[in-house]
Amino acid sequence: MVIAFGNIKPGTGKSTLLLLLVSYLASKEKKKIYLIDMQVGGMLGLLFERSAILEHQLPFEYYHCDLSHFELLYARLAAENDAYVFIELPSSMHDERILGVILKLDLLFCPFCYDRPTLNSTIYFASLAKRIKTDLSLVFLPNRIVSSAGYEFKLEIDSLLRQISPLSTGIGEHIGFQRISSLKLDSQLIERYCATLDLIYSLYLTKQA
Numbered sequence: 001m002v003i004a005f006g007n008i009k010p011g012t013g014k015s016t017l018l019l020l021l022v023s024y025l026a027s028k029e030k031k032k033i034y035l036i037d038m039q040v041g042g043m044l045g046l047l048f049e050r051s052a053i054l055e056h057q058l059p060f061e062y063y064h065c066d067l068s069h070f071e072l073l074y075a076r077l078a079a080e081n082d083a084y085v086f087i088e089l090p091s092s093m094h095d096e097r098i099l100g101v102i103l104k105l106d107l108l109f110c111p112f113c114y115d116r117p118t119l120n121s122t123i124y125f126a127s128l129a130k131r132i133k134t135d136l137s138l139v140f141l142p143n144r145i146v147s148s149a150g151y152e153f154k155l156e157i158d159s160l161l162r163q164i165s166p167l168s169t170g171i172g173e174h175i176g177f178q179r180i181s182s183l184k185l186d187s188q189l190i191e192r193y194c195a196t197l198d199l200i201y202s203l204y205l206t207k208q209a
Helices: 014-028 043-054 070-078 098-103 116-132 154-162 175-179 187-192 194-208
Strands: 002-005 032-037 061-064 083-088 107-112 137-142
Touching: 002 014, 014 032, 014 043, 014 083, 014 107, 014 187, 014 194, 032 043, 032 070, 043 061, 070 083, 070 098, 098 116, 107 116, 116 137, 116 154, 137 194, 175 187, 187 194
Parallel strands: 002 083, 002 107, 032 061, 032 083, 107 137
Antiparallel strands: none
16 A cells, blocks of 8 residues: 655645654554655655664664655565555655656645645645546645634635545644654654544545555
8 A cells, every 4th residue: 555645835744744654553553664755855864864873673664765766666665565655755746757656646645734825735736636646545634733723714724625635633733743853753642643543544544455
């Protein structure tokens, strides 16, 4: 199963949410898990370097791969039966080779925050991805939700996004995300969002498997 996280807007939490879901799955299933980082100078690469220094044993295999080498890496990993392949997509959609990546996806998560610049980028990205692969399963994932904040246009935004694809339960803001120091997440951070991750797993991952 090939699952990606993507949005052309930086700062939507693609890396942290991908890592959260990967870590959750590693604790829940015995399948092989691969993580492909396609961002140039992204957060996952930095965290992987720290993991190596700290000699952390990770429950998945990490690869950094640009668009020019993706097909070779994908061919190798696709030979594995019954495995999860997670991809953090590059932010830019201007390279035509991104089409080949999106066409291979079974599921695409699109994290977003409730602000106007992010909304415009999210709609553009999701619409383009659905044009590339019309039957693509895409899920919008609200992120960095502050419980005490009043989101004036939340209902209108949710209604607009649901015209394109389903909308998942949101992920609340937490200081733990700012303290991630390697690819090995604190188990308490996973446990905090276990109910939301269980719901995402049952609604979207098991149906694609």
